[in-house]
Amino acid sequence: MHRELVYRLSMVLALVGSAAESSLGQTASTSPVKAKTAAEAYQNVQVLKDIPADQLVPAMQFITYSLGVECSYCHVEGALEKDEKKPKQTARKMMQMMAGINRDNFESKQMVTCNSCHRGSPRPISIPMIADAPLIPVSESARGDEASVANAPPAEQIIEKYVDALGGAAALAKISTRQVKGTINVSGRNLPIEILTKVGAKQLTVIHLPNGDSLTAYDGTSGWTAAPNRPVRDIPSVEVASAQPEVDLRLPLDMKQLFSEIKPLAPETIGNRQTYVVAGMNSGELAAKFYFDKDTGYLLRILRYTKSPLGRNPTQIDYADYRSQDGLKIPFQLTIARPNSRLIVQIEDAKFNVPVDDAKFTRPASEPTPDRHSP
Ligand code: HEC
Ligand code: HEC
CATH class of the missing domain: 2.50.20.10 (Lipoprotein localisation LolA/LolB/LppX)
Known part of the structure; x- marks a missing residue:
């Protein structure tokens, strides 16, 4: 029970997943890691290797939110460096794919992200949905937006x-x-x-x-x-x-x-x-x-x-x-x-x-x- 509370709190306030705790141990907590790269601070970071170490967990949170999963979907608890779970290996490829899309189409701006496709699910849906209420064509509401910005104080x-x-x-x-x-x-x-x-x-x-x-x-x-x-x-x-x-x-x-x-x-x-x-x-x-x-x-x-x-x-x-x-x-x-x-x-x-x-x-x-x- 206490563990669950601490976990919930840490997800919201402390911003570090509980799974990270056991295996990060001393590396990420007690020494100042800001200057280090992710590859230096962690054991098995291959794609995100050059990012500042303290941006790795925010990146992991982004993945978690985008796919609507928990850390354990990809990670073995207590051994985050391990590559045993297939989704973790897929995620690495996805990071490279995403970087490629942005490089080739959007001047390397962060335009397409995990969430662009996944939208809170590990399985993106490729077929448009038929919803209860028919879609409102976007062009109309977009024009409405511009007009209302002009009217705002x-x-x-x-x-x-x-x-x-x-x-x-x-x-x-x-x-x-x-x-x-x-x-x-x-x-x-x-x-x-x-x-x-x-x-x-x-x-x-x-x-x-x-x-x-x-x-x-x-x-x-x-x-x-x-x-x-x-x-x-x-x-x-x-x-x-x-x-x-x-x-x-x-x-x-x-x-x-x-x-x-x-x-x-x-x-x-x-x-x-x-x-x-x-x-x-x-x-x-x-x-x-x-x-x-x-x-x-x-x-x-x-x-x-x-x-x-x-x-x-x-x-x-x-x-x-x-x-x-x-x-x-x-x-x-x-x-x-x-x-x-x-x-x-x-x-x-x-x-x-x-x-x-x-x-x-x-x-x-x-x-x-x-x-x-x-x-
Ligand atoms: C969809 C899969 C996925 C999810 C969910 C995920 N991760 Fe990761 N994680 C990865 C991948 C892939 C890597 C390796 C990245 C690389 O090689 O650049 C990684 C690496 C890590 C590492 C570095 C471990 C090491 O020593 O090499 C940590 C720490 C980590 N993740 C923490 C978390 C935490 C905390 C969460 C939950 C908030 C989380 N991850 C959720 C895929 C995931
Ligand atoms: C351009 C669209 C697109 C982007 C961007 C994208 N994905 Fe995917 N992803 C897919 C598709 C499509 C699948 C295949 C789903 C299936 O097999 O039904 C998939 C599958 C996956 C899977 C395997 C899920 C499972 O359990 O089978 C993981 C994990 C994953 N993506 C992680 C990521 C991460 C992390 C990012 C961001 C770094 C990302 N994806 C960005 C389209 C995308």
């Missing part, structure tokens, strides 16, 4: 409305820390959670598991995770970069610094709410989408993408139940979703500007003691 205006809805720029600028406590629902169980955030993109999330604490931390430039009976691990740098908006306490004031460009996209509907959508672009590529309620101005969703060598992994955070606290509004419910998981955080108590020592966010050298890390 400028991104700056949407963000300004959000700032006002939260309590105003002056009030936001005064926040230096935020401490929230509540519960997180993991595999149907409610566990106590505390999230401590500080300006400078610092955040520590502590989940109290029956057998100890699970920690996820960002210290401004890098990130790490720890869980009971597990070594401390680095969060891949691509994931740290992508998580920036989530850990930024003054997000709406910092939007322009976080992205090279922000621009409106076509409005979308989430549930029964009409939203304006703002894109955060980096180097001409869509890095994140922000969905703002047309009426209230609140941020309802962040959909952000983590780059990997095979394609981009999406993370979606939904914000709901906005309440007042010290003259500011704060969402009391968060839903964190990835293609194969969903966690709901219900906040019960929020405080601003509690003094917090930077040491809380620093990667511990060895196993952390619960005392030092409970906010």
Whole structure:
């Protein structure tokens, strides 16, 4: 049971599959592997050999999401380097095929990915489906999209409305820390959670598991995770970069610094709410989408993408139940979703500007003691 919880959490928060734990051991966790290539850090990487070692697991997650399988579909548990399973051998060929398609047709841009064909299944479907409702020809809706982008207000205006809805720029600028406590629902169980955030993109999330604490931390430039009976691990740098908006306490004031460009996209509907959508672009590529309620101005969703060598992994955070606290509004419910998981955080108590020592966010050298890390 504890193992299952730790596994679920690690898939969502720690971003490392449990299968990786046993055999990665010391190689990938306790030594800084960022500078190494995948071939140097792992035992049997042939196709992805030149990628930075810390991008291998994000690439594996991309495969897992695209095919709708678990790590064990291809891997022998506890011996990830082994090539015994046929799907693993097929996957290598598929990586080469995919690189070839993109090289020959798309100037090596990541246009065709595993998901282009697989779409959540190990067996792609080659015959068009007959669905209950006939297909709407795409040309029509695409034209509609262009027209609605033209009607959307400028991104700056949407963000300004959000700032006002939260309590105003002056009030936001005064926040230096935020401490929230509540519960997180993991595999149907409610566990106590505390999230401590500080300006400078610092955040520590502590989940109290029956057998100890699970920690996820960002210290401004890098990130790490720890869980009971597990070594401390680095969060891949691509994931740290992508998580920036989530850990930024003054997000709406910092939007322009976080992205090279922000621009409106076509409005979308989430549930029964009409939203304006703002894109955060980096180097001409869509890095994140922000969905703002047309009426209230609140941020309802962040959909952000983590780059990997095979394609981009999406993370979606939904914000709901906005309440007042010290003259500011704060969402009391968060839903964190990835293609194969969903966690709901219900906040019960929020405080601003509690003094917090930077040491809380620093990667511990060895196993952390619960005392030092409970906010
Ligand atoms: C569809 C098949 C497939 C799935 C699913 C998959 N992998 Fe892999 N994995 C591979 C292939 C193929 C390689 C070797 C890549 C290469 O040679 O470039 C590999 C290599 C690895 C390695 C390097 C092992 C070594 O020492 O050589 C690790 C670690 C790894 N995968 C972890 C994972 C994790 C964790 C998951 C689940 C999140 C996962 N994989 C899911 C196909 C898969
Ligand atoms: C251009 C389309 C396309 C792309 C891109 C693609 N695949 Fe495939 N893949 C297929 C087809 C078609 C099959 C054969 C399915 C069958 O036998 O029914 C297949 C089969 C597989 C299988 C064997 C499944 C099984 O259990 O029989 C694996 C594993 C696989 N692909 C992994 C990948 C991975 C990983 C990627 C991305 C690196 C990828 N594929 C990209 C089309 C694609």
